Every structure is written in structure tokens, then in C-alpha cells.
Amino acid sequence: MPHFAFPEISPAIPEMVLAGLAMVLLLFGAFRGERSTRLITWLAVAGLVAVFILGLGEGGPPHFGFYGMFVSDTFARFMNSLVLIGSAITILIGLHYDEDERIARFEFPVLVMLSTTGMMVMISANDLIILYVGLELQNLALYIAAGFNRDSARSSEAGLKYFVLGALSSGILLYGLSLVYGFADTTAFADLARLFAGPAPVSPGVIVGLAFIIAGFAFKVSAVPFHMWVPDVYEGAPTPVAAFFAVAPKLAAFALFVRVLIEPFGPLAGEWRQIIFFLSVASMIFGAVAAIAQHNIKRLMAYSSIGHVGYALIGLTAGTAAGIRGVLIYLAMYLVMTLGAWTVILCMRRQGRMLEEISDLSGLSQTHPGLALALAIFMFALTGLPPTAGFFAKLYIFLAAIDAKLIGLAIFGVVTSVVGAFYYFRIVKVMYFDEPAGAFDQPFTFELQSVLIVTAIITLFFFLLPGPVTGGAEAAAASLFVR
Amino acid sequence: MIHWPLLSLITFVPMIGVFFILIARGDEAVVVRNARFIALWTSLAVLALSVLLWVYFDPNTAAFQFVERANWITLGGFTISYHMGIDGISLFFILLSTLLTFLSILSSWVVIRVQVREYMIAFLVLETFMVGIFCSLDFILFYVFFEGVLIPMFVIIGVWGGENRIYSAFKFFLYTLLGSVLMLLAILAIYLQTVSTDIEFALNHANLFSFGLQKWLWLAFFASFAIKVPMWPVHTWLPDAHVEAPTAGSVILAGILLKLGGYGFVRFSLPMLPLASHFFTPLIFTLSVIAVIYTSLVALAQTDMKKLIAYSSIAHMGFVTMGIFAVTAASLQGAIIQMLSHGFVSAALFLCVGVLYDRLHTHEIARFGGLVERMPAYAFVFMVFTLAAIGLPGTSGFVGEFLILLGTFKVSTLECVLAATALFLAPAYMLYLYRRVIFGTLTRVDLRNILDLDLREKAIFAPLLALTLWMGLYPTSFVRPIQVSANHIIEQVTAAGNGTGPRQASLQ
Numbered sequence: 004m005p006h007f008a009f010p011e012i013s014p015a016i017p018e019m020v021l022a023g024l025a026m027v028l029l030l031f032g033a034f035r036g037e038r039s040t041r042l043i044t045w046l047a048v049a050g051l052v053a054v055f056i057l058g059l060g061e062g063g064p065p066h067f068g069f070y071g072m073f074v075s076d077t078f079a080r081f082m083n084s085l086v087l088i089g090s091a092i093t094i095l096i097g098l099h100y101d102e103d104e105r106i107a108r109f110e111f112p113v114l115v116m117l118s119t120t121g122m123m124v125m126i127s128a129n130d131l132i133i134l135y136v137g138l139e140l141q142n143l144a145l146y147i148a149a150g151f152n153r154d155s156a157r158s159s160e161a162g163l164k165y166f167v168l169g170a171l172s173s174g175i176l177l178y179g180l181s182l183v184y185g186f187a188d189t190t191a192f193a194d195l196a197r198l199f200a201g202p203a204p205v206s207p208g209v210i211v212g213l214a215f216i217i218a219g220f221a222f223k224v225s226a227v228p229f230h231m232w233v234p235d236v237y238e239g240a241p242t243p244v245a246a247f248f249a250v251a252p253k254l255a256a257f258a259l260f261v262r263v264l265i266e267p268f269g270p271l272a273g274e275w276r277q278i279i280f281f282l283s284v285a286s287m288i289f290g291a292v293a294a295i296a297q298h299n300i301k302r303l304m305a306y307s308s309i310g311h312v313g314y315a316l317i318g319l320t321a322g323t324a325a326g327i328r329g330v331l332i333y334l335a336m337y338l339v340m341t342l343g344a345w346t347v348i349l350c351m352r353r354q355g356r357m358l359e360e361i362s363d364l365s366g367l368s369q370t371h372p373g374l375a376l377a378l379a380i381f382m383f384a385l386t387g388l389p390p391t392a393g394f395f396a397k398l399y400i401f402l403a404a405i406d407a408k409l410i411g412l413a414i415f416g417v418v419t420s421v422v423g424a425f426y427y428f429r430i431v432k433v434m435y436f437d438e439p440a441g442a443f444d445q446p447f448t449f450e451l452q453s454v455l456i457v458t459a460i461i462t463l464f465f466f467l468l469p470g471p472v473t474g475g476a477e478a479a480a481a482s483l484f485v486r
Numbered sequence: 487m488i489h490w491p492l493l494s495l496i497t498f499v500p501m502i503g504v505f506f507i508l509i510a511r512g513d514e515a516v517v518v519r520n521a522r523f524i525a526l527w528t529s530l531a532v533l534a535l536s537v538l539l540w541v542y543f544d545p546n547t548a549a550f551q552f553v554e555r556a557n558w559i560t561l562g563g564f565t566i567s568y569h570m571g572i573d574g575i576s577l578f579f580i581l582l583s584t585l586l587t588f589l590s591i592l593s594s595w596v597v598i599r600v601q602v603r604e605y606m607i608a609f610l611v612l613e614t615f616m617v618g619i620f621c622s623l624d625f626i627l628f629y630v631f632f633e634g635v636l637i638p639m640f641v642i643i644g645v646w647g648g649e650n651r652i653y654s655a656f657k658f659f660l661y662t663l664l665g666s667v668l669m670l671l672a673i674l675a676i677y678l679q680t681v682s683t684d685i686e687f688a689l690n691h692a693n694l695f696s697f698g699l700q701k702w703l704w705l706a707f708f709a710s711f712a713i714k715v716p717m718w719p720v721h722t723w724l725p726d727a728h729v730e731a732p733t734a735g736s737v738i739l740a741g742i743l744l745k746l747g748g749y750g751f752v753r754f755s756l757p758m759l760p761l762a763s764h765f766f767t768p769l770i771f772t773l774s775v776i777a778v779i780y781t782s783l784v785a786l787a788q789t790d791m792k793k794l795i796a797y798s799s800i801a802h803m804g805f806v807t808m809g810i811f812a813v814t815a816a817s818l819q820g821a822i823i824q825m826l827s828h829g830f831v832s833a834a835l836f837l838c839v840g841v842l843y844d845r846l847h848t849h850e851i852a853r854f855g856g857l858v859e860r861m862p863a864y865a866f867v868f869m870v871f872t873l874a875a876i877g878l879p880g881t882s883g884f885v886g887e888f889l890i891l892l893g894t895f896k897v898s899t900l901e902c903v904l905a906a907t908a909l910f911l912a913p914a915y916m917l918y919l920y921r922r923v924i925f926g927t928l929t930r931v932d933l934r935n936i937l938d939l940d941l942r943e944k945a946i947f948a949p950l951l952a953l954t955l956w957m958g959l960y961p962t963s964f965v966r967p968i969q970v971s972a973n974h975i976i977e978q979v980t981a982a983g984n985g986t987g988p989r990q991a992s993l994q
Contacts, residue, residue, distance in 0.1 A: 394630070424663055
């Protein structure tokens with residue numbers, strides 16, 4: 004009988020801690036019932052923050068575990084931090100919403116924790132199998148979250164739609180993975196990279212598999228033409244869930260996308276670059292043009308997020324360390340801006356009802372000057388205007404694009420950002436130039452206020468102290484290219 | 487020389503004013519009053535500081551002065567520094583910005599009644615960005631200020647503008663944004679070529695750019711600056727923006743924002759991309775001449791005072807672009823003088839229109855006539871600025887136009903002759919405007935009781951009047967600081983044209 008050494012599990016300790024905490028909270032909630040929702044929510048946030056702090060302490064060279072199938076490197080740590088921040092904050096800002104809409108259940112924070120665990124696993128995957136396991140763990144939790152408001156037909160529809168399309172994309176992805184395995188005879192990233200970099204010609208089967216994998220990932224990051232589910236799901240799902248979808252899963256899927264294309268399939272950059280190029284251009288154009296006609300702010304944010312995926316993909320198209328650095332900075336800034344914008348959307352409540360129309364923001368500058376200013380800052384940032392964080396995000400992306408001689412892509416990028424400026428500024432216009440439509444319900448909860456203030460300050464004053472993010476992104480991007 | 491960071495002070499003192507306005511608390515009326523006074527005193531302090539610049543400026547060197555430098559963002563060899571400094575070209579634009587901001591705030595004293603706090607904040611933020619543009623010696627820093635200007639201006643037009651303000655605000659914003667994002671790509675390309683975002687470095691190493699690259703960079707910069715100037719045929723946003731903007735917004739728009747384009751051509755296109763500038767000179771000349779003749783004719787047909795002055799601005803700026811790209815000492819200095827002069831004169835003309843608008847809430851020419859009977863002081867002020875816009879000797883308008891024509895004549899007689907048609911077109915539309923508004927018989931009832939300029943309005947016009955005459959009668963005080971820097975640029979361009987530049991460039 005062959006002897007197996009006990010696997011090295013230390014790189015996965017944060018994931019294990021998080022999963023364990025989720026189980027404990029689930030049991031706790033099952034015994035204590037709905038009364039404990041608030042407590043469990045705060046404990047979940049504390050748990051995510053604790054894992055985040057745990058991750059900060061780590062450093063140094065890549066740390067492999069589970070026979071090399073799992074890796075904790077600078078890239079993983081950087082993306083994990085972003086995902087953890089995103090998850091923790093969405094739980095926080097969703098708290099009062101769930102209570103007001105009478106859908107507050109202790110399962111929600113637990114689901115978020117579980118899907119976050121899945122995200123962290125997929126970010127750290129160093130093997131096609133682990134990749135898929137992490138992805139599905141994340142997805143299953145998300146399917147339930149999308150339909151969380153069981154009594155609402157819209158929410159159930161969103162959940163179902165997300166499930167069907169998500170399962171389809173997972174199937175496509177899995178098919179691609181099996182094709183690659185079938186032709187390359189290995190699932191380990193390192194072996195794949197070695198094989199593709201070697202002198203032997205790469206089998207067309209691998210290329211076909213790669214195309215399927217990219218299609219699957221494009222679904223997950225919602226790049227055009229695999230974006231159809233996004234506006235419907237964002238609109239239908241409860242707002243905090245939509246905010247969650249807009250941030251953490253997208254970042255995680257993007258991290259996976261980057262890692263898979265750069266690490267195992269890096270030597271095949273010539274094969275996938277044109278696909279990513281197309282995804283990027285199509286997403287930018289579609290995101291900019293389709294958002295113009297939207298009246299619902301959640302749908303608008305959905306199209307906006309599609310556009311932003313297009314910009315981030317520019318960096319991936321470049322495929323260089325500078326490009327990936329740009330992607331990571333972009334994602335970090337996207338996290339802050341988007342969370343901020345969704346927090347404002349969560350503040351939109353009049354006489355106990357949630358509002359979702361852009362026209363409901365009319366004259367916000369007079370009824371709630373602070374809120375209007377914050378949303379204006381986020382809109383400027385999403386446009387990419389200096390001196391906000393959004394400008395620096397785009398700056399590094401375009402820098403990488405020009406460096407990689409992707410001038411055409413860069414021109415597409417700036418022109419679509421001008422088109423996009425139209426709809427972002429339409430919101431500013433509605434808030435500042437139109438007559439007031441009435442005040443929102445006061446007061447905004449402490450959680451909403453503090454998240455709003457922090458994100459607005461980071462967005463506006465990022466230029467004063469960009470070091471931690473840009474430096475972290477630099478190191479994280481470099482760690483993908485050393486092996 | 488002084489050793490404290492004067493440029494940073496001038497740039498960021500308005501922000502201190504913004505801070506105080508933001509924390510002002512209390513009764514609505516008290517807050518409004520405080521906001522006005524804080525803005526006024528802040529802008530006055532900034533104006534005083536910027537006069538210090540002129541006092542301590544050394545006109546004998548083309549090097550950048552009052553230089554400040556600090557590392558700002560470092561990332562994998564991509565260092566963006568906080569690098570400020572001015573030379574003879576930027577000096578007066580800073581003074582113009584601070585002066586016009588002060589006058590704008592003064593001119594809005596009673597007119598602006600809604601959201602006064604926000605209005606004052608917008609103007610102070612605008613001042614920071616405008617001054618920042620002229621001080622920046624780092625491309626990214628420059629770009630941040632350059633594009634930042636759009637936000638307060640968008641808000642100023644959109645909130646305090648006229649009937650159709652939303653459309654105009656968006657047109658202004660999207661038009662100019664499109665130009666500047668293309669410039670951003672050029673800036674990044676420059677960085678990748680020189681491995682530095684330092685403007686001074688790029689200016690001194692023009693030979694790093696091959697001719698082919700220069701052409702692309704030039705076009706990208708051109709996209710941005712031509713829209714700002716604005717040159718025909720991308721000028722259409724300007725009349726709309728002017729008509730809808732509040733008076734003070736028009737003042738800043740005509741006085742400063744239009745100059746950004748000309749400043750950009752002088753600062754970047756000429757010295758940094760001399761070969762491409764030479765290559766594209768016929769294009770600029772053609773567009774400039776079309777601008778001068780076509781927009782002058784269009785101005786003749788206007789029924790709205792603001793639109794008329796807006797079109798005349800385009801014509802005047804056509805002179806400027808022609809003078810810049812003729813690249814002779816006379817024409818370049820003339821172009822800069824003309825920009826400054828246009829800064830005073832068009833600002834004053836918009837203020838004149840504003841005076842009438844405050845009283846009758848219209849800028850339709852047909853609504854007026856015979857004002858000289860009721861408003862003699864106003865008629866006098868308006869006349870001086872009308873004559874200055876025409877370019878009458880003794881006013882600032884003459885000096886610039888004369889130098890530009892003088893310089894351009896040596897380069898291209900045909901251009902000069904064609905552009906000179908403006909010398910009779912400008913009097914045609916300006917005097918026609920003046921006659922219809924000021925002379926004639928006072929028939930309308932509501933004009934019978936119209937009040938002449940009050941003390942505040944006189945105080946606004948006095949400095950502009952003095953500057954217009956000073957520059958017209960004794961231009962030397964202005965030319966002297968500009969001269970050395972302008973000549974330095976000419977040297978850089980001719981050096982590149984004489985073969986030293988192209989040979990080095992072809993090695994790339």
C-alpha cells in the first residue's frame with residue numbers, strides 16, 4: 004500500500020478558519036433562531052476581518068500546500084484581501100435593508116462567508132481541480148443568495164436565472180477543463196505551463212479547451228457577449244446581494260481569470276490575446292452604450308460594471324507584469340468606487356420603500372448634500388476623472404496598453420470612457436441640476452454612513468497616499484511572473 | 487528670489503477658503519454672507535500672492551523659476567513627481583487667472599442667490615485647477631489639473647446657467663473631455679519614450695521623439711488643444727456654453743479656459759514636437775484663417791450679445807493659433823500678448839453683457855437701444871472694450887494683433903493678408919453691436935429707469951480698463967518677462983528645423 008504523507012495544509016489556514024467559523028455560526032443560528040441574526044451578522048463581519056488581518060501577517064515567497072495544488076502567494080494574498088473587504092462591507096451595508104424588508108435571516112451572512120471561502124480557494128488554486136471546487140463552492144452559495152427574498156417573484160426569478168446561466172457557464176468551463184486535461188494529461192498549473200512552454204507543438208484540443216475555459220470565465224466576470232444575466236440579476240436580487248455580486252465574486256473570478264491565463268496558459272498568450280482583446284472592446288462599447296438608456300440605477304450599475312470589466316481586460320490583453328499590475332490596481336479601485344455607489348443606492352428609501360429609479364435622486368444636492376457629494380465623487384471616479392482614484396486606475400491600465408503597443412485598444416478605452424461619462428454625469432445632473440423630489444428616510448444607519456464616508460475619502464484622496472495599493476499590486480503582479 | 491513655496495501657496499490657498507466655507511455654520515443668511523466674504527478675501531489673497539510672483543520674477547532667464555519638486559507616486563520606475571515651476575509664458579496666465587477669479591466672485595455678489603455656498607466653492611476649486619495647470623511641470627500633474635477644471639465648470643454652467651443649461655453643460659463637458667483623453671494617451675506614450683513624466687525633461691529632449699512618433703503625439707495634443715482654443719470646426723460647444731453660462735462662468739471660460747489651448751500649443755507642441763509642428767503648420771494656418779473669416783461673418787449675423795462675443799472670441803483665437811505656429815519672435819510674443827489681452831477684453835465684454843442681463847434678464851440685442859441716455863458710464867466702459875476688441879492702437883488688442891501680423895507676414899504673406907480681413911470684419915460686428923445697444927433712441931419702457939453702473943460694478947471694470955490701456959500704451963512691462971522664454975522656444979524649434987534635430991531624430 005503506497006504511503007501518503009499528510010498534506011501541507013498551512014497555506015490554506017485562512018480558508019479553513021473562515022469555513023470553520025461559517026459552520027459554527029450556522030449551528031449557532033440554527034439553535035438560537037432568527038433572534039440572533041444581528042449578532043451573527045456582526046460575528047460574520049468580525050470573522051472576515053479577522054481572516055483579513057490573519058492574511059496581512061503573511062508574506063514572503065509562495066507557499067504551496069495540498070501536494071502543490073494550492074498556493075498562497077502575494078497575488079493570492081492581495082486578491083484575498085480585496086475579496087474579504089468586499090464581503091465584509093456588503094454584509095454590513097446590507098444589514099438594515101434585510102431588517103427593513105423583513106428578510107433578515109442568519110443564513111445570509113453565513114452564505115456570504117461560505118462563498119467567500121470558495122472565492123479564496125479559487126484565487127489560490129494551483130490546479131484545475133481545485134479551481135473548479137472553489138468556483139462551485141462560491142457559486143452554490145451565490146445561487147441561494149440571489150433568490151434570498153423568497154416571497155418576491157423578482158428575487159426568485161433572479162435566483163433562478165442566475166442558477167441556470169451560472170450552471171451553464173460552469174458546464175462550459177468544466178468541459179474546457181476536461182479537454183485541456185485530456186490533451187495535456189495533467190491538471191497542475193506548473194506542469195501545464197512547462198508543457199506549453201516546451202518545444203512540442205500544442206495540440207489543437209488544448210486550444211479548443213482554452214476557448215471554452217475563457218468563455219466560462221467571461222460568464223463569471225460578465226464580459227460581453229456573456230453578460231446577459233447581469234442586468235436582470237442585479238435588478239431582481241435584493242439590493243445588498245446585488246452589491247455583493249457587483250464586487251466580491253467579480254474580483255475573485257477576475258483573479259482566477261488572470262491567474263489561469265498568465266500561469267498555466269501564459270506561454271499560449273498568442274492564442275488567447277485576440278479573444279481577450281475582443282471581450283475587452285465589446286465590453287467597453289456595450290457597457291458605455293447600453294447604460295445610456297437605463298432608468299433603473301441598479302441596471303445602470305450593472306452595465307457600468309460590464310464596462311469596467313472591459314477596462315480591466317485591457318490590462319489582461321497586454322499580458323505583461325505592468326498590465327496585470329494595472330488590472331489589480333483597477334480592481335482595487337473598482338471595489339472602493341462600486342461599494343460606495345451601492346451604499347448610496349441602499350440609502351435610497353422613502354416612506355419605508357426602497358427606490359431604484361434614477362429620477363428618485365432628483366435634487367439630492369439640496370435634500371442630502373453629503374449624500375449627493377459622495378455619489379458625485381463616485382460618479383467622477385467611475386468616469387475616470389482626475390484627481391479621483393478612478394483616474395489612477397485607468398492611468399495604469401492605459402499605460403500598460405500603450406507599453407504593449409495596444410494603441411487601438413487604448414483609444415477604444417478612452418473614447419468609450421467619454422461615452423460613459425455621459426451617463427455617469429447624467430446622475431450628477433439629476434442630483435445637482437434638477438428640482439428636489441423629496442427627502443429620503445432619515446437617519447441613515449451608522450454602518451451606511453461610515454462606509455460611505457470611508458469609501459468617498461479613499462476615492463477622492465487616493466492620490467495623497469497611493470503607496471499601499473500600487474505597491475501591493477506591483478508585488479502581486481510580479482509574483483505571477485516569477486515562476 | 488523667495489524661498490517659500492509660492493506656487494503651491496497660490497494653487498492651494500483657494501482650498502483653504504473652500505474648507506472654511508464648508509465648515510461655516512449657522513443661519514442661512516449668515517452662511518451665505520460668510521461664504522461670499524470668505525471667497526472674496528481668499529481670492530484677493532491669492533491675487534496678492536500672484537502679484538508677488540511678478541515682482542520676484544527674473545525676466546533674464548528662460549529657465550523655470552520658483553521651482554518646487556517632490557516625489558509623489560513611485561511605481562516600478564514610473565515616477566510621478568510634484569513638480570511646479572513657471573517661466574515667462576506661464577507667469578501672466580497665473581496672474582490673469584487670479585485676477586479674473588477675484589473679479590468673477592465680485593461680479594456674482596448680488597446676482598447669485600441660490601446655492602451661494604456651492605457657487606463660491608466651485609469658483610475657488612476652479613481657481614486651484616486653473617493656476618495648477620499653468621504651474622505644473624509634470625505631465626500627470628498637468629493632466630490632473632487640466633481635466634479637473636471640467637468638473638467645476640460643468641457644475642457652474644449646469645446649476646446657475648440659463649434655460650438650456652443642461653444641454654450646454656453636457657456638450658461642453660463631453661467635447662472637451664474627448665480631446666483631453668486623447669492627450670492622456672499621448673502623455674503616456676511620451677512617458678514610455680522618455681521614461682519620465684517630467685515636462686521640463688521632455689522639453690529639453692525633443693530629439694528623443696522620432697518624426698513619425700511626433701506626428702501622432704502632435705495630433706493627440708492637437709485634439710485636446712484645438713477643442714479648447716477652440717479652432718474651427720470644433721468650436722461649436724463654445725457659443726452654446728457661453729450663452730447658457732452665468733456671467734462669471736463666461737468670464738472664466740473666455741478669459742482662461744480658452745487660453746489653455748493656446749498655452750498648450752506654446753508649452754508642448756512647439757518646443758517638444760518641433761518637426762511635427764512644422765509639418766502641420768499649413769493645417770493650422772488654414773484652420774486659423776477659416777476661423778478668423780468664417781466666425782467673424784457668423785458674428786455679424788448674431789442676435790444674442792453673448793453669442794456674438796463668443797464668435798468674436800473664436801476669431802481672435804484664430805489669430806493666436808496663427809501667430810503661435812508662424813514661429814517668429816514677433817508672432818509668438820504677439821500671440822501670448824493677444825491671449826492676455828483677449829483675457830481682459832473678452833472677460834470685460836462678458837461682464838458688460840452681464841450688467842445688462844442683471845437688469846433686464848436678457849442678452850438679446852434687439853431688446854436694447856439708446857442706453858447712452860441712461861447709462862453714460864456704462865456706455866464709456868463698453869466703448870473702451872469694444873475698441874480694444876477691434877484692436878485700436880492704444881489698447882491692448884492692437885499690440886497683439888500687430889505683432890502677430892508682423893511675424894506672420896514674413897512666413898506667409900497670403901495667410902497674413904487673409905487674416906488681415908478681420909481688421910475690418912471685427913470693427914464691423916463690434917461697432918454694429920455697440921450701435922444697436924448703446925445708440926439709437928431709447929424707445930422701450932423698461933429701459934427708461936435702467937440704472938447706470940454702481941460702485942461695485944465700477945470697481946470690477948476699473949482694473950480691467952487700466953490693464954487694457956497699460957498693455958496698449960506701454961506693452962514693454964508685459965513683453966519683457968515673456969520675451970526671453972518666447973525666444974527660447976523659437977530657438978528650440980529652429981534648432982530642430984536646422985538639421986541638428988532631424989538628424990538626431992532619424993537615429994531613433
